[in-house]
Amino acid sequence: MKHEATAALPKAVPEKTAPATAPAPVPPPVTPPERASGGRHGSRWTPWLYLAPALVVLAALLVYPIYQLGLISFLEYTQAQVSGGEPTTFKGLGNYRTLFSDSQFWEVLLATVVFAAACVVTTLGVGCALAVLLTRVRALPRLALMLAALGAWATPAVTGSTVWVFLFDPDHGPVNRMLGLGDFSWTYGRHSAFALVLFEVVWCSFPFVMVTVYAGIKAIPSEVLEAASLDGASQWRTWRSVIAPMLRPILIVVTIQSIIWDFKVFTQIYVMTAGGGIAGQNLVLNVYAYQKAFASSQYSLGSAIGIVMLLILLTVTLVYLRLMRRQGEEL
Amino acid sequence: MKLRSRIAAPVAAFVLAGLTATACAPQTAANDASKDEKSGTLRVWLFQEVNNDPKKKVVDQAIAAFTQQHGDAEVEVEYIPVETRAQRIKAAFNDPKSAPDLIEYGNTDTAGYVKDGGLADISKEFGDWAEAKDTDPTATRSVTVGGKVYGAPFFVGVRALYYRTDVFTELGLQPPKTQAELVSTAKRIRQAKPELYGIAVGGAYTYGAMPFIWANGGELAEESGGTYTSAIDSAAARKGIETYTSLFGDDNCPAAKCAAMGGNATVTAFASGTAAMAIGGDFSHQAVEAGAVKGKYAVVPLPGVKEGEIAPAFAGGNNIGVLKSSTHRTLAVDLMKRFAGKDAQRGLFDAMGFLPTYTDVRAEVAKKDPFVEPFVRTLAAGTKFVPASSGWGQIDASTVLPTMFQEIVSGKKDVAAASGDAAKKMNTAFSDAG
Structure with a gap:
């Protein structure tokens, strides 16, 4: 002033x-x-x-917590330090060294990246396909699809996960009965457990993609689409050459959102595989961080995992934005 | 706008936030009490039981006797849910002002809480307490860390073998007398009745698996000079692990279902009538009685390797401890003696069926109630306890042993590799604990 x-x-x-x-x-x-x-x-x-x-x-809500997270990741900070049983000591990069020398961390990181990528691709695929479908059907089925999607969207993650686990229960689940799978246990095998969680993640996150993309398609001038159909463009061709390029800004936002969400999946894994699956086979980074930070009270190690996740997500987002901008698209 | 100013301002904001923040390093609570007031209100946290009223009555009686002796002291009891006790007690250590004076806690948490600086050393008071002389040595060990006593045992819990009398009569079977017999009996039942698990076992049921390790002469860890080294990969321990994990499979308890089960899930399977045997505690009595198998089951001690032996059981149970931050230490210790004393434990057994920690009181109640006889026999045969290191809390929390069992039963690793990895993780935790 x-x-x-x-x-x-x-x-x-x-x-x-x-x-x-x-x-x-x-x-x-x-x-x-x-x-x-x-x-x-x-x-x-x-x-x-x-x-x-x-x-x-923003500084109070974002910068300060991140600063604290970073600070704790350089300290020896477990329950004993929090409650005053032992003094807090500076550990430098000790937590990061522990983390990077832990082979389980690398396994979990790989699993997280692959799982998140699968989730993003599937969510975007399903969301976009259904958005296009929405523009092609009559009012009543459109309303039904919208309501179903919004219902999935509005369901809390814990509830959704619990219901899905029940649906796929080996003894009482209707899915196994319908598919004739007998008492096949979905959560026992690593891949089937990840697949089950992937279904649930896609189910609860495609509505966001669908609604956003649908709104985007609605905003495309109808003359353009008309021109395309007059030129004899197929459904797929119209999507690829007309709709998708015009939707690019929306798709970028939706993709980044999905990457961030799916990389940070916690509730679904925690609930559906009971905290990381048989012998920890279904751990993803976020659950792994939780197990370290809270279940075993190693707050400093948990913070280090949090910082690593933050850096990975920041890098992914920046690289993605950069790529998009290089293609001549200003957000 | 120029790039420089575009970057400069956020940087300035960051730095500014950083400067204001440096004043607040992560918090550390001071848990050392400076006062020892002889009047006022004592706050107590006890665990909320499924059926809490009988427990409350016993506790209220103990409090009445206490307030009669200390006229100007008041006692406020809060029953906290068992599922969230870890968070509650951590929070109490973090914020001494809102912490209680006295808590009930699971005996495997003792070493961890001591390291956290939460529990007060009451070695002297415990040593001078006449009743404490009759405490079962394993129970005393569960309140002892590094030679100092941090609480009084409240009750003990021990596991034994529940079996279905109707199924055994129908198939002409006898309760198993050795572990080999246990395995073969389980498989025979499964063969004759494929809808039943021979014995319900769980990959995450650590306390059900430990007796197999101990019965074979194995140990979880060995102590020398105050530090622990894992012994889970010793030849004897591996033999026990092999026996336990041989119970997983389509011929008894399919790994696809049983690998993920914990103790409660196996007891539930037994109570609902889908298992012919299960390893359950004296504290599981109510759950089994409430199930479909009421009146159709009996209990024997879990057999050891040779006939006539009883597999050493894990001595579970709860303790009562005084918080280091308590400003009423003398009163709190007195109240602790009331809760954990012989009278209260007798009452608690009558009300809840919790086994007393005093050998004489235990023998006395066993005569009254035949159900507890196999459990008392198990206790008398000698029980074991988890390593009294704060590292154990971390091993427990990071599910090292369940992971080991699950790796074996799901075929990911063999016994040698899985137990070797578990031993490495345990040793890291022990050395971190110092």
Whole structure:
């Protein structure tokens, strides 16, 4: 505030005094730079001033926790330190060293990446296909599909996971009975357990993709689509050459969202595979971090995993945005 | 807008946030009490049981006797749910102001809580307490860490073999007398009655599996000079692991279903009538009575390797401890003696069926109730306890042993590889614990 006032003053004063004193050509070289710099100064800080309230909230809600997370990841901080049984000590990169030398971490990381990629691809595929379907069907089936999707969307993750586990229960589940699988246990094998969780994740996250993409398609001028169909473009061709390029900004947002969500999957794995599956075969990073940080009270190691996840997601997002921008798309 | 200012401002914001934040390093609570007040309110946390009223009556009686002696003291009891006890007790250690003076806790948590700095050392009071002389040595060990006593045993829990009398009569079987017989009996039942598990076992049922390791002469860990080293991969322990994991399979308890089961799931399977045998505790009595098998079952001690032997059971149970942060230490210790004393334990057995920790009281109640006889016999034959290291809490929480059993029964690793990996993880936890 103070800065603003002093910057504004020199601007106002010379303007009034300059014509009054003398028409001599001496003062102008002195005043214009000052006026110019004062003006630029003001415009440089004004946006930040307006942004300040939002930035303060963001800093308090985002930066501070991340800062704490980072700080804890460099300390020896377990339950004994929290409750004062032992002093907190600085460990440097010790937690990261422990983490990176743990072969289980690399296994879990690989599983997380593959699982998240499968989830993203399937979710986008299903979501986009159903969005296109929505534009092609009559009002009543569209309403039914919308309601079903919104129902899936509105279901809390814990409830959804529990219901899915029950549906696929080896003894009482209707799915096994319908498919004639007998007492096949979905959660026993590593791949079948991941597949089961993938179905649930896709089920609860495709509605977001579907609704967003559907809204995007609706916003495409009908003349363009008409022109495409007049040119004899097939359904697939229309999607690939007309709709998808026009939807690119939306698809980018939806993809990044999905990557972040699916990389951070927690509830589904935790509930459906009972905390990581038989002998930890279905652990993903987030559940692994939880097991380390909270189940066994190694808060500092859990924080280190959190920081690693944060960096991975930031990198993925930045690389993705970069790729998109290079293709000439400004978000 | 120029790139420089675009970057500069967020950076400035970060730095600013960083500067204000450096003042707040992660918090650490101070748990050392400075006062020992002789009046006021004592706060107590006890576990909420499924059927809590009988327990409450016994507790209220103990409190009445206590307040009669200390007129100006009041006692406030809160029954906390067992499922969330870990968070509650951690929170109590983190915030001494809202912490209770006295807590009930699971005896496997003793070493962890001591390391967390949460429990008060009451060695002197425990040593001077006349009744404590009759405490069963394993129970005393469950409150002892590094030679110091951190609480009083409240009750013990021990597991034995439940079996279906109707199924055994129908097939002309006798309760098994050795572990080999146990395995063969289980498989015979499964063969004759494929809808039943011969014996319900669980890959995550650590306390059901431990007796097999101990019966074969194995140990979880060995102590020397205060530090523990894992012995789970010793030849004797491996033999026990082999016996236990041989019970998983289509000829007894299919791995696809049983690998994920824990203790409760196996008892539930038995209670609902889908298993002919199960390893259950004296504390499982109510659950089994409430199930479909009421009146059709009996209990014998889990057999050892040779005929006539009883497999050493895990001495589970709960303790009562005084918090280090308590500002009423003397009163709290007195109240602890009331709760964990002989009178209260007698009452608790009558009300809840919890086995007393005093050998004389236990013998006395066994005469009254024949159901507890096999459990008392199991206790008398000698029980074992988990390593008294805070590392054990971490081994337990990071499911090292369930992972080992599950790796074996799902065929991912053989006994040698899985137990070797488990031993490595255990040793890391022990050395972290110092």
